[in-house]
Amino acid sequence: MGWTLLGSWTGAAVQVATTMVLARLLTPADFGLMAMALTLTVVVTQFRQLGLSQAVVQRPDLTWNQVNSLFWVNTAAGIVLAGVVAVSGFPLAAFYDEPSLVPICAALGAGFVVSGVSVQHGALLNRAMQFRRIALRNATAGLLASATAVVAALLGMGVWSLVIQNVSALLLATVLNWWAVPWRPGRPRRLGDAVPLLRFGAHVSVASLFHTASREGDNVIIGRFLDAGALGLYTRAYSLLMLPLKQLKTPVQAVMVPTLAALQGEPARYRKAYRTAISGLCHAGLPLVVVLAVAADEVILVALGEQxxxxxxxxxxxxxxxxxxxxxxxxxWIYTSTGRGRPYVVWAVVGGIVTVGGFLVGVRWGVEGVAASYAISQVALFVPGFVLACRNSPVRLSDPFRAMARPAVIAGGVLAVSVVVRSVVAREDSVFLTLAAVVAAALVVWAAAMMVWPSARRELSGLVESVRTRRRGDAKA
Known part of the structure; x- marks a missing residue:
């Protein structure tokens, strides 16, 4: 877990630094143009893996012949999808009335060819919980790709700086995956052995497709009904907000999905591990969201600049x-770790329809209306989502709500103090001071709560301890 967090936060630091530089070298329209090109590309990406990386992690009795078969399936999918992305530039250019999307999509398609041959190598690393190697891979690929993008931006390449960053990151990750995993594929044979994994992977892919379509729906609608500048503002705001949260969620998910999959036969331990992960994640993440929201002006000015x-x-x-x-x-996590692909798809479809419907209503009030509709739809879907996910699983419906109770109370305290401190110290000529004061006050409240509330402290430390226990068990086995 330590390596996972270290690699994740190292990558976040690189990303923040890169964003701060590129935001000052490029324009909102450049980022908006890239977002337009990625609207279909991100959706197509869900078919690059075909859900087979999750299938490899979840499968308890995996064979090397199955891995070999899945490798060739992913490779073929990568080649086909590269062509789809390249050709998609023409309809996207017509849809957004942006002719420059044609060459951009052609370049982005090249990334699918190289990334398709690394899906199984990455899945094997995750299945084996090789978190140190995963952390080094992600940090190295991110650093080199970011450096390349900054150099390109300094040379005046505009939106192509972002294209180069995207493709080079995929290329570097592929090279590093092959270097880290000694397994090499053989010729394709006995593809029938992979059918059970393909079936599960198909469910995961469809669910991921609808999740991604709903998530990218806002970008499509803003780009179509507003303009590239508005889309650039929206996507940068979303990316900046999600950057630190992703660094929390991604490493925890990487650990918990294989951990929960291994506990399928032990419902009590499964439930406890899931509840512990939720509590720890919320203790770290909910106060962070609160601070970012309260100091939004200062965060934007420091990270991106006045424009x-x-x-x-x-x-x-x-x-x-x-x-x-x-x-x-x-x-x-629940759907994937228990192999329940069908209900996963059902909920993804329902969630996608509700979310995109909200975007279509919200765009009448501009880009802020889209953001507001997204917030409303996610709140509305929260309880129904857990009702379906917890059915026929070791997790009870009350578990996630109990797990987030103490973190929510502490986040409320952080909110109150952050608002007061900002209202007292906020000045236009001292942006850094205001941000530092709000962050410091929030940290004091959070740390004090952890010190005086033993139950909360145990919840936060429980996540790390449960992962360590799991890894020690794997080592003994």
């Missing part, structure tokens, strides 16, 4: 959705 200040209100509205999603997205 992005209009994104602050968007940032705050999206923070409401992120507050809920920190917990709601863990329903995917």
């Amino acid at each position: 992005w200040l209009a994104a602050a209100r968007i940032f705050q509205l999206l923070a409401v959705a992120s507050f809920v999603q920190l917990v709601s997205t863990t329903t995917g």
Whole structure:
């Protein structure tokens, strides 16, 4: 877990530094143009893995012949999807009335060819809980790709700096995956052995497709009905908000999905591990969301610069959705770890329809209306999502709500203190001082709560301890 967090936060630091530099070298329209190109690309990405990385992690009796078969399936999918992305530039250019999307999509398609041959290598690393190697891979690929993007931006390449960053990150990750995993594929044979994994992977892919479509729906609608500048503001606000939260959720998910999958036959331990993970995640994440929302103006000014200040209100509205999603997205852990693909698809379809419907209503009030509709839809879907996910699983419906109770109380205290401190010290000529004061006050309240509330402290430390216990058990086995 330590390596996972170290790698995740190292990557976040690199990303923040890169964002701060690129936001000052590029324009909102550049980022908006890239977001337009990625609207279909991100959706197509769900078929690159075909859900087979999750299938490898979840499968208790995996064979090397199955891994070999899945490798060739992923490779073929990568080649096909590269062509789909390249060709998609023409309809996207017509849809957004942006001819420059044609060459951008052609370049982005190349990334699918190289990334398709690394899916199984990455899945094997995750299945074996090789978190040190995963952390080093992610940090190295992110650092080199970011450096390349900054150099390209300094050379005046505009939106192509972002394209280069995207493709080079995939290429570097592929090279590092093959270097870290000694397994090499053989010729394709006995593909029938992989059918059970393909079936589960298909369910995961469809569910991921609808989740991604709902998540990208806002970008499509803003780009179509507003303009590239508005889309650039929206996507930068969302990316900046999600960056620290992703560093919390991604490593925890990487650990918990294989851990929960291994505990399928022990319902009591499964339930305890899930509840512990939720509590620890919320203790770290909910106060962070609160601080980011309260100091939105200062965060935007420091991270992106004055030309992005209009994104602050968007940032705050999206923070409401992120507050809920920190917990709601863990329903995917339950579906994936228990192999329940069909209900996963059903909920993904329902959630996608509700979310995109909200975007279509919200766009009437501009980009802030879209952000507000996203927050409202995520709050509305929270309870129904857990009702379906907990059915026929070791997790009880009350578990996620009990797990987030203490963290929510502490986050409320952080909110109250942060608002008061900001109202007292906020000055236009001291942005850094205001941000530092709010962060410091929040940290004091959070640390004090952990010191005087033993139950909360145990919840936070329980996540790390449960993962350590799991890894010691694997080592003995």
